[in-house]
Amino acid sequence: MQRNDGETGSTTAAFSLALFIAALTLITVYIFVAKIWWFPPAITAFGFQIDAQFHRTLVITGVIFVLAQFALAWTLFRFRDQGQRASFFEGNSTLEFVWTLGTIVMFVGLGLYGEHAWAEAHFQGAEPGALQIEVTGQQFQWQFRYAGPDGKWGQTKPELVSASTGNPLGLDPKDPSGKDDVVSPVMYVPAGHEVEILIRTQDVTHSFYVRELRLKQDAVPGMVIHMHFDATVPGQYEIVCAELCGLGHYKMRSFLNVVSQEEYDKWMNDQEVALQQQ
C-alpha cells in the first residue's frame, strides 16, 4: 500500500502539531514567569540561596525547554511530506562532540554550583549557642521537646510512651533531668536565633517539612538527624509531613511559630510554670 502525498494529512497534521507544541511551550513559560503558583517567601538566608539556585536552574532549563520544543515544532513542520525526497545523511561527529561537551559543561556545572547550599545545610553544624529542639514524629502528630533550664534531655523509655495520658515521648519520671523538659505539639523559636533540630521518630518514617525554611528531612526510625536554621521573619508557618506514614499522613500538621525573643521567653516561662503545677 503506497502512502501517497497528502494521504497522511501532512500539512494539516504538521501545522497543528507544531502549533500545539509552540502554544504549550509559551503557556508553560508564562505560568512560570508570572509565578501564579509559587514558593512562599523564604524566612532564612539559606532559603534565599536555595531560591537563587532554583532560579539559575529555571533559567537554564527554561531556555533548553523553549529551544528544544521550538526546534521540534519547526523541524516537523519544515520537513513535512510535500512530495520531496528526503536528504541522506547518517550523522555528524563534530555536532555529536559539540553537543555532548556542551551539555556536560552545562549540566555538571549547574550541579556543582548548587552543592554550596547543600553543604551549608548538612556539612556545617549549628552555630555554638544554638537553641536545641528535639522533633519527634509519631502517627500522626509532631512533638517538640525543649531541654528546659538545666539544658539536659531527660531519659525516655519506649514502654512509658502514652500519648493518651500526656506522655507522648515516654519521659521517665524518675530521671531528674527530664523534670523540666517541655514537650509541646507546636514549635516556638526566637527570630534571628540559630536553632538546631534533632529529628527522630517513634514509629515509622516521617518527614519534617517547612516550606518557608526550604528544609525537609526524613525522620528515620533508629536515627537522630541534626539540621539547623536561623529564621528571621516572625510569623506562623505550617509544618507538614512529607513522607507517607499511614492513613493520617495528610493531616500530620503542626506550626512553627517564629516570635521575638521576649515572646519566646514568655512562652517558655508559661510552659515551665505549667510543668511545675502538675
Next chain:
Amino acid sequence: MVTHDTGGGHHHPPTGFIRKYVFSLDHKVIGIQYYFLALFSVFLGMALSLLMRIHLVWPNAKLPFAPGGQMTPEQYLALVTMHGSIMVFMVLTTAPQSGFGNYILPIQIGAEDMAFPVLNMLSFWTTFVSLVVLVSAFFMVGGAPISGWTAYPPLSALGQITGPGEGAGQTMWVIGLAIFCAASLMGALNFITTTLDLRTKGMTLGRMPLTIWAWLITAILGLLAFGVLLAACILLLLDRMAGTSFFIPGGLVVTDTPITWHKGGSPLLWQHLFWFFGHPEVYIAILPGMGVASHVLSTFARKPVFGYRAMVAAMSAIGFLGFCVWGHHMFISGMSPYSAFAFSIMTMTIGVPSAIKTFNWLGTLWGGKIQFTTAMLFALGFVSLFVTGGLSGLFLAQPSLDLYLHDTYFVVAHFHLIMGVAAIFGIFSATYFWFPKMFGRMMNEPIGKAHFWLTFIGVYCIFMPMHFLGLAGHPRRYSDTSGANFLAPLHSVHYFITIAAMITITAQLIFLFNLFYSMFAGEKATDNPWHATTLEWAIPSPPPFDNFAGHVPSVYRGAYEFSVPGATEDYIPQHLVPEKVGKAY
C-alpha cells in the same frame, strides 16, 4: 532471496487450542499475551487513578465500593499503592519489553523463536500469577497496602498495627512482587541469549535496529536489577512473617504499643535495595520507548537514524549510569549527606546521554520527508514529553533543591511525564506501527489520530499543572487537601487536573475500540505497509508459525537505509541482496 539452511524440523506448529493460544511456546503468542496482560493492567491502573482524582476534588462524592459511600484515607492510599505498583510492574515493564520485545525481537534479528521457548512461556505465566497475587491484595482483610509502591519499612514491615492494609494486603503485595521479579529474571535471560546467539547471517551488532539495542540493554538492566528487588522482597517478607529485623530498628512505639520483638535493623537498607532496583527500573520502562521512537522517527522521516553509533552509546551510557544514581531518591532520607554529592553529579551526568538522544532525534527529522501516521505522531509526542519530563529532572537531581521539592507534586509531575506518559507514548507508537504485522490488518488511522490528539493534549493538561502544585509545596500522597491551610488555594489546580484526567482516560476507550475493531474489521495489511527496512517487514502479515517458513533471510546492510541516493525506492530492506538495489522491488 538468499536463504540458508536452518537445520529446521525441531519446531512444529502445535495443533490444540491450549498449546496454541494458552501455554504456547511461540514468542509471538507470548508477546500478545503479555500485551493483553498489560492492556488489562493499564485500564485497571487508570481506573484507580481516576478514583483518586475524583476523591481529591470531591472528597464527599458517593462511590460505589466504599463502605458508607465515601472514600476513606486508607482506601485512597491503597489506590496510590496499587496504581503505582500495577502501572510500574504490570504495564511499563511488561508491555514495551516483554510484549513488543517478545513479538518483534526474534523476527527483527532473523530468529525463528526465542532461545528458550519453554522459559519464555514460564516467564509469562509467572507474570500472570504475580498479577493475580498483587491484585488479590484488594480483597484481603484490611484491603490493599497503604505504604505506596515504594513500601518503606517500618510502615510496610510491622503488620496491621501501622495501618489498615498493612496486614495480609501488604503480604500479598510483597509476594506478588517477588514472583514478578522471578518472571522478569527469566525474561531477561532469554532476551540477552536470543539477541547474542540467534542473529541471522549478516546481522552484526552494528546492523541491529535500535529497537534491538534498546531491548538488549533493558534486559541487561533487568537481569541486574530484579535480583536485588527479589532479595529485598524476601527480606521484607521475613521481617513480616518470621520475626527477623532486617529493616526494623529497636525501641519503636506504634500508637503507644512498644515493639519489643524487633531490634537492630535499618529502614535505610530497604531504601538502598529498593532504589538500586528502582532507578534502573525507570530506564527499563523508558529505554524500549527510546528504541521504538528512534525506529519510527527514522521510518516516517524516510531518513537514516542520525548518529546511530551515538544512539547506541547513549543508551549504553544511560544503562550504566542508571546503576550509579539510585541515591538521588534518598537525598533527604538520612543517608550520608556527603554521598549526595556523588549521586547528584552522576545524575546530572545522566542528563547528557539523554540530551544526545534528543539532539539525534531532531537530527533524524531534519531534512526528512515526514509522514504523519499515528505511529509517527506518538513518536513525535514521545520526544516532546521526554524533553519536558527530562528537564524537571535537572531540578530534582540537585540535593539543595530537593530539600524543597522532594516528595511534592513536582516529583509526581516529573516521573509521570518521563517514565509514565513518555513510555506509554512509546507503547502506543509501537502498537500503531506493528499492529499490521501482528494482526494482519491496519489500525484505523483517523480514529488513531483522534486518540493521539486527545491523549497528547490531555496528558500535558494533567501533568504540567502538577509542577505548580509542587512549587507551592504540595506534598504527594495526601488523601485530602484539608490537612494544611496552604493547600486550600491549590484546589482550582486539582480541579483542572481532575477534569483533564477524566477526559483523557475516557479518550482511551477510543483506543480500545480501534484496537478490537481493527483486529477484526481493519483494512488488510500488506507485508510491508510502511515501506520499512527491517526483517519483520520481509515476511507475511501476520507471520507464519516459525516466522520465516524455514527460509531465514541474510542481512546485507544496516537497519535504516532510507532515501539512499541511487536506489529506486526510498528504502532498502536489510535482507535485499546487493544485486537488486537500484532495481524495482
